[in-house]
Amino acid sequence: MRREEGTSESEADEREQHTAIAAILAAAIDSEQARDVWRLIDQAKSILLLAHERPDPDALGSALGLAHVLSPLGKECVVACADPVPANYAFLPGHESVVSRLPHQHFDLVIALDAGELGRYGALYTRYQSFFDTATILNLDHHVTSSGCGQVTIIDPASAATAELLTLLLLNREIAINLDAAKCLLAGIITDTRSFEYDATTERTLLAGSYLVGCGAIPEEIIKPYYRVKALAKARLWGIVLDRSLQSAAGGSIVWACVRRDYVREAGATADMDDGLASYLVDIDGVAFSVIFEEQDATTTKISIRTSAPHDAAAIAAAFGGGGHLRAAGAVLPMDIEAAVDRVIARIEASL
Template identity: 45%
Template sequence: DKCDKCDKNKRGRGAEITTSDIIQALNQQLDPSLVQQALALIQPAQRIALIAHEHPDGDCLGSALGLAHILAQIGKTCVCACADPAPRTLDFMPGIDTLQRTLHDEDYDLVIALDAGELPRFGSLYQQHQAFLERVPILNIDHHISSSGCGKVNIIDPTSSATAELLVLFQQQAGLPLNKDAALCLLTGIITDTSSFQFTNTTARTLETSALLLRAGAIPETVVQPIYRTHPLALERFKALVIINAQTSCGGRLIWSQATGATLEAAGATEDMDDNFSGALRDIEGVEVAIFFKSYSDPNMTRLSMRCAAPYNAAEICQRIANGGGHARAAGGYLNLPIA
């Protein structure tokens, strides 16, 4: 009859995928035993410190603030801390003004370490509170392929585009509440770590988790406008100097440039304005490997960021030569050497 024909036509076209199907799939992405172990740490804790790695970006801060907003809804007292100040482009994130630079009295039942899997990556927070961090229970949530895990429980998933994406999976699978503020912070993490979904780490699951955040009230324009569309003139001058100073090798496939305090002074710029210069170098035609070196306040330390095209692996290179790590296409590290 007519209904049978309709059913046959549907089967012929393939079953339609609904929002419920997607949400159900997202609820099954993580190892259930790890989720339960993480909840076993969270549930009895009353005061929780969420720490972001040094030289923070949108993912580590968006993850810390986003998870703090989630946990506050279940009665937890949360404090977010980072060794370094947040970039000014992230001032729009709810709760960014509460970010601390220290753990003060160390009165916490649990520490959640985000977007890095080694305690030294948390910079002066680790140096100031090393004894505390080595005895307090730590839940480590990270997506870097080079991550070794620094927690009693480690949830590490290199297939996630961002730690923020991984946190959406955790929130869904753990049955934790999601509000607008949490959604905006987590969307910030995903957008910044995928460069607005341009990088190859963007997957169908990345877009599906982002859709959940939009349904919870996050607005992409709130993230994109201050980060990608509103640049101070000093930043553009800074970038121009970096491009002008660039050098190439291997027929233009390798490019590098550098910046020092003198570069900042010449541009009228500040240290927090150099977030994606290696990406800008990588965007130049013919480039396969781009490296940006910088040395500002400490003349005997040079930090670097690297962007690579396949088959080169930025994380492996930075692990071998620069005390660092990250992702196959994007990584960073440091050298205990002057820049020149």
């Protein structure tokens, strides 16, 4: 490789390596599928990018990251999510621009990210259902349980995160990934793999992360605020939940706890502050399944499931109409929290 004037040998080597990684990742996605996706995007001027309800950094990072890429190409992008962006997601550039109500309903294209069913977009879908039911939708997701909801859909379970899939897509189409986009996409990959820990992490996942770091994204700026920094109210909530509701079964291989609405009020917390608690419990020695039961209202309960190998969280969630990953999944059950505990724990016990 010819070294550019004013470039050190080490810088030239890094640039060459960065280019080589891009070529490997670009070849890892079917080019015909990538062309179909980009044809829809290229034809659109006004684009709505959707993150699913109760968003995680992969959903929001994918939506914001793609917006950061498309805006310099002259696209008018709106990123929307039914629920507010959690306070500890401030590491995502552009997080303050996310809306929960559509400014208009005249978008040329809707890009639905990190979920394969329109119902997963929550109140956004129910509020604007007539619009979504006639809109042109591009659906990009990686969950094995997704059914797909777009005229063009790519569901790639081989990707550890939707952000990984987007990285492959953009590189295949030779679209530049700027710094803000790289930060958002790296956040999606890091958080959906728990810092490259889950067994969904592959050599390709690590290469995608490496490429985004090469674009200037810094892992510590994601990992510290997401995994290590906690609000005092969150610590209070976890303490209340664990003190009052932590239980186990099957010789300690199943552990669970309940997040009740009055616990949240007592701690001065917000509903999203149970995030991370299921992962904390699955790290207890000998645990195969951990479950957090979150009381949504008197007749609705949300569950978050985490597993250790070889147990399948998605299979349990799917039995209750939910889905997700092998090691992390969830569902919403139309029943009170006591009934949900009985049903879900019985199902898990039967699977062991």
